[in-house]
Amino acid sequence: MMTTSLDTFIKAELAGIGLTVSVPVVGGFQEMRISPQQAERYLALPHAVQAELLGFTEAEFAEYGNSCGTVFCESATSKGKACRNNVAGRTLLSPDEWKKCKAEGGYCSAHGGS
Numbered sequence: 001m002m003t004t005s006l007d008t009f010i011k012a013e014l015a016g017i018g019l020t021v022s023v024p025v026v027g028g029f030q031e032m033r034i035s036p037q038q039a040e041r042y043l044a045l046p047h048a049v050q051a052e053l054l055g056f057t058e059a060e061f062a063e064y065g066n067s068c069g070t071v072f073c074e075s076a077t078s079k080g081k082a083c084r085n086n087v088a089g090r091t092l093l094s095p096d097e098w099k100k101c102k103a104e105g106g107y108c109s110a111h112g113g114s
């Protein structure tokens with residue numbers, strides 16, 4: 001009988017071998033515990049599992065990483081493009097802070113923010 005990677009991860013877990021991954025966040029990595037099922041999926045789709053561990057969709061995880069944890073101004077420039085200034089104090093945020101600040105939204109100093 002062929003042993004699947006899931007079987008191996010389950011055996012490891014039962015033997016007391018902790019399954020952890022290093023998830024990239026702003027300023028470094030966050031060590032996170034994963035289940036045998038997540039470990040198996042991690043082999044094929046590491047980003048999807050990393051996003052899930054942080055409570056992000058994959059798109060949010062990419063946006064978080066690409067912006068270095070920054071929340072941008074919700075306003076538009078005079079040319080109608082999205083303003084790319086950051087909201088004061090909303091850079092280098094942790095995943096949880098970024099989610100909270102992103103939901104709150106906000107504006108840069110040029111568009112009425114603080």
Ligand SMILES: [Zn+2]
Nearest residue numbers: 073083108111
């Ligand atoms: Zn702005």
